[in-house]
Amino acid sequence: MxxxxxxxxxxxxxxxxxxxxxxxxxxxxxxxxxxxxxxxxxxxxxxxxxxxxxxxxxxxxxxxxxxxxxxxxxxxxxxxxxxxxxxxxxxxxxxxxxxxxxxxxxxxxxxxxxxxxxxxxxxxxxxxxxxxxxxxxxxxxxxxxxxxxxxxxxxxxxxxxxxxxxxxxxxxxxxxxxxxxxVPDRDHYLDMLEKAVRYLFIGFLYKFILSYFFGSVALPDAKSMALAAGTPISWPLLLVMYYYGFYLFFDFAGYSLFAVAISYLLGIQTPMNFNQPFKSKNLKEFWNRWHISLSFWFRDFIFIRMVFAMKKKRLFKKSTTYSSVAYVLNMLIMGFWHGITWYYILYGLYHGLGLMINDAWIRYKRRHLKWLKSNWLTQAIAIVITFHVVMLSFLIFSGFLNVLWFKGR
Incomplete structure (x- = not known):
């Protein structure tokens, strides 16, 4: 059949x-x-x-x-x-x-x-x-x-x-x-149609050109070089990290733009899923820009409720501990959602600990580094650091480390 x-x-x-x-x-x-x-x-x-x-x-x-x-x-x-x-x-x-x-x-x-x-x-x-x-x-x-x-x-x-x-x-x-x-009025719908066409063109660029290049042209060669290097950590592994990270973004962002564009054609303003995530100056901002509908779902239905439940039971003395624990548990759940595999779980733990450290750094900076003013240089440094923290997490998420480190075992 x-x-x-x-x-x-x-x-x-x-x-x-x-x-x-x-x-x-x-x-x-x-x-x-x-x-x-x-x-x-x-x-x-x-x-x-x-x-x-x-x-x-x-x-x-x-x-x-x-x-x-x-x-x-x-x-x-x-x-x-x-x-x-x-x-x-x-x-x-x-x-x-x-x-x-x-x-x-x-x-x-x-x-x-x-x-x-x-x-x-x-x-x-x-x-x-x-x-x-x-x-x-x-x-x-x-x-x-x-x-x-x-x-x-x-x-x-x-x-x-x-x-x-x-x-x-x-x-x-x-x-x-x-x-x-x-039903949207005519002017509003025409604006939606204009956005739909623009999202379709950007989506084609992302998914069929950039995603294809990074995922199907550049990434396989980088993986081959990393496997041939004979060491767990090598320069080709750095290329794998960059290529996979860009492939993941352009593939998923392209798909999301397609979904939003077709929704707009049907008169439904489906929310956007990405907002220039690689411009983020810290990890919390990244999760407000990356896979937005998922991160906001976890924020509204899991993170906030965990914080509220823990505060209600007065589990900790310090108020900051509640958000720290909730970050780790929230991102661990997200890791398990991706799959019950060690690298997905480690990915979730990595981001949970990263968000916890991010909050601790912001509190420390406010108390002890008041002289450190925000300007174009400090913002550029923050963006570069956040970008590489995120890219490393994508390398973990890819599962390639599982192939590289445990090959032949």
Whole structure:
């Protein structure tokens, strides 16, 4: 059955092939015309999104498509049941139970390769992490009382919004719903179309030119030289660090620009995911510029709540200890989210400790280095240091050290 579908229906992976954009834009024209005249063609938009999602999961990805359908029904049931319970009673234990049930499929998908020789889980599919963030965020906002209603069809529409289904950016239900229900006026929509075209061109430059150069041309040669050097640390390893870091940025930033651009064509102002992260003067600023939707999700739904919970129980005497512990735990969780592998976990710990040190340095500078004024030179030095701290973390994240240091063992 899978082979038959693979031969009759093309499998189109999001934003990986220029012809994918041709199909996207051609079939989006009725939506664009409708929005230009102040109307949202909801039925056509539903068919449009569903068709492209089907094309993502045909052929050898048919099993992933089935897993996606089952997953969506699972989240609909979990979020719907919690909303029904929350409208009657607000129990912390039940909240944690439903949150755990919402996370359970993702937990199984992440744990399976670690337990079964890197074999992927049969319930995994492209985008499960980002859909889980959307569902869990919905449950947390219901718990907080800021999300009072639950409409299954609206929640489904939010979960499977086609431009961002596979790799984000991570949107929030209330912001998405407000955009969807309020059609932009003509001038605003024309401005969105202008931005969409610009983001598409920048995205092509990032993903199909710069990402290709760093990831497919420069990086393989640097890795070969590093492996041939015969030492764990070498100059070619430094090239691997730079090339992989730039590849990671241009590939993901390019994808995110595509997702935002197509969202704008559909009248939805999906939030931007990157804001010139390599201009950051410290690690905290970096996380306000890098993968913004993910870092803000962790900040709002994990970090702040951990700090509040620890302060409520008065676990520490010094107020600064709360944020330090929360930084480490928050980034460790992010590391585990990427995968249950030592280099992902070390990546999370690295950034957690880095954020803790960053805060300590800022406090020390305010007390003892008041004479150190901020100027172009100190800012340039801070940017260079932060850039290399981040690039080293990307080298860890790449997993290449695992290949280099443990080859032949």
């Amino acid at each position: 899978s082979d038959l579908l693979g031969k009759t229906i093309p499998n189109l992976q999001p934003y990986n092939d220029p012809k994918y954009f041709v199909y996207l834009i051609i079939f989006a024209l009725p939506i664009i015309v409708g929005l230009f005249f102040g109307r949202r063609l909801k039925i056509y938009e539903t068919v449009y999104s569903a068709a492209f999602i089907v094309l993502m999961f045909t052929g050898d990805k048919l099993n992933q498509g089935i897993a996606l359908i089952l997953y969506i029904f699972w989240q609909l049931a979990i979020v719907g049941l919690y909303h029904r319970y929350r409208s009657v009673k607000n129990s912390a234990i039940v909240f944690y139970l439903y949150t755990a049930l919402s996370i359970l499929p993702l937990f199984i998908v992440k744990l399976t390769p670690a337990l079964d020789n890197d074999k992927p889980s049969i319930i995994g599919f492209l985008g499960i992490s980002y859909l889980t963030f959307r569902a869990v965020g919905m449950i947390i906002e219901m718990r907080d009382g800021v999300q009072k209603d639950f409409k299954p069809w609206h929640f489904l529409r939010f979960m499977v919004f086609m431009p961002t289904i596979s790799s984000g950016p991570i949107d929030r239900y209330r912001r998405f719903e407000k955009d969807y229900e309020n």
